[in-house]
Amino acid sequence: MHVPERRRFGQRFGLIGLLLALAACRPAPLLRSATIQPDLLTPDGDGRNEVVAIRYALGRNAIVSIYFVGSDGTPRYFRREQPRPRGEYEVLFNGVVENQLLPDGHYTWVVEARDGSETAQITGTLTVSGSHPQALRITGFSISPPEFTPNRDGLSDRATINVCINRPAQILVYLEGPDGVRYPVPRKEVQLRKPGEEGCHIFDYDAGVDRGQEPPPDGTYTVYAVAEDALGLRDVVTGTLTIREGGVPRAEILNGRVEFRSDISAGTGDYIPVNLGGFLYFTLTVHNYGAVPIRTSGPPSGTCYELDQTFNAPRPGRPEGWAEESGAWRVGIDFDTSLRNYPFRWAVGRPEDLEVRIIDGRPYYYLPAGRTAIVTGCIRITYVPPRNPLYFWAGLIHEDVEIAPLNNRVDPHRVLIEGP
Template sequence: MAAGLMVFAPQQVMITHASFDPAVISPNADSEDDVTIFTYTLTRGAIIDIVLESDTNEVFFFRRGERRAAGNYTVAFSGVVDGYVREGEEIGGEVIRRLIPDGVYTWRITAVDLAGVSETLSGTLIVENGDAPLPEISELTVFPSVFTPNQDGISDRTAINVYLEKPAMLTVRLERDGIEPIILSQRVQDRRTGDAGRYLFDYDGGVDLGAEPPPDGEYRVVADAQDAVGQRVLRTALLIIQDGGKPLAEIVAQPTGATVVFEAQPYQEVYETARGVKGERIAPPEDPRGLSMNAITLPVGDMLVFKLTVENYSSVPIRTTGPAPGTVYQWDQRASTLGWFDESGAWRVGIDCTTAASDYPWRWALGDETTLQSGVDPFTGETFLYLPAGERAVVWGAVRMTEIEARNPQNCWAGLIHEDVEVSLRNNNVGARQIELVRVD
């Protein structure tokens, strides 16, 4: 029996070529010799490392543990490698990518195939005149760090301050597992994008544009700076979003009868209210005739009394401020004359008339301490009142009609005011009624 002869071909070289061209670079973003091209060829699939070792034995990774198929490869190299921090350095932020120092380097490409066979080629690369300073982020502050984007005027916005030590492209974003990063917009000020210096980012959660804010929870504020050479530094801070949501409320339309009840009642001196003088509060109108939408005639000096219902149909509480329901105004009074000034973010019911001196001069809270929830501003310690999400409130009050103006009869109506935000179309000019004043001898 003849014996067969087996012939084994010698194993092919795995790395047939590798080189940097040019072999000298000056990575300083001046468009001259900033980049070198590294080319290499693999004859079979392998995992590769590309490292550079300085004459002081510092090792920097350009590629680490990356899988490649057989083929020809070309990659640009600007001297920037995986981030590192040298002994004794204090860096503002986490170094993600960094330029290697000027010097003479021995480069090595090592390939390991599936059988565990390893090959290495090496050469020399010189780096000179590099733009070595990092785009450090020496300051990142978030205030307030607990942020409630719900347009109640309390901690509705957060300000993010970033100080950049070197000209670089800066982005700031919010990150949280399970959601897409949220890119924040820089405030347009005297500093141009890309300059070194201080940057301000203002964030409202998107509520001012009518959007729902991100879900409540903890977020990472990430400031990300990358200079012209390609060095990159990150710095992070914590931001907590809580009680976020777009506030939505309306004057409830009644299925039958008037949405805003109006009726005339005689005035009594016990109702007189002024700053420092708290008069009695009028009772809600209960006369069934007030449910009609007929025109109203009342003697000069009597009160126009109203009643309506407000519903908070959003997912967040809405803040309100006084005076309380049942307060009686004189024709020439305003909420401010009673000591209740406009408050950004507060919701109030207002009454307006054709001849009133300003829009909705007479305003009332959506309740009082007995019917509303209270909340405390963590920064000032001040207590505020809120109508909870999904709840309704009955609001009533009166205006003493003491002046016959140029137009008589005139119309009077109600509105729901979100102060310094809006009076929405659905909450403006609600329940308009013709009111005529008559003199009684």
């Protein structure tokens, strides 16, 4: 009597085991679940319902697409053909698809998973209300000049990039070279419009030279202007900018030596004697040890001054004198009791030392990189200063920029003025 029962028991056990084995072999559902909550999206900037949460679960590895279909039947993809391993996912959606904000309306959302020949979908509805009707656009873009020479010579040292946007967004401007390296362009700090405001913004680019940094290598670069708003909408425009002769200018008075002498002495003692009405002469050498030429301007080497003159005072043949020029380098001589900084100035070389360039019809003079130049001049002692004896010294001046580092008050010599 007990044998048949055991057999029946054994038969039932075998059937259950078979069903469990078959269940174990059956693949998990490709797309187990998908939801979007809430079902209302209002991307109007008021802080409410600005995003919705998309959640879905995959039972197997799959290729996933998420898209929205409006009344026109066109699918607008938020995710397209993205590989995902099995598991649970959540992503926030702010209404931006394919760099555009979904217009107001009712949409069918679709989460789709594909694995080989099998495709699974779960759908639902989403209402969009308060969507910004205006697409983000860069409405103005210019680069001036298209070629510049960032070397602090005062000529085409900077490039100005103007970017205009039709609504509030952050703007990023950068250069990109053929090697893919990017160089950021700073926004000009002094302007009425605040960062991110609608309208036009100015970006001022000196290639880093004003901060003592080496600029990008010479060449032609692609300039990118990228605008992106709080929703992630973007617009991008490009242009080109060429850098030529870029570099930080570097020059010095060679060996920090200046030879002073007068009509009556070479200055070998404790001081150099010079008669009232006589001349104090100097000779020095300027060395351009940088990678770019340095621009200079007159008066020419060999020019003589009177002690009460300055370089910008009227002179024979040049009634307007010589003005300071932004970016120009000059040798200067100064002395105790002088009323201005380096009143006597000269070009950083003789004509034979300098290279002449015609720019916009005007000659400009440069000391080429790696070259040295001799500078001479003299000062006629026309009066006795309140301090006597007194010191005279030299300097190398980068006008409107600085007195060149290590080239201020170079090699002071004590001078005694003799006479009534």
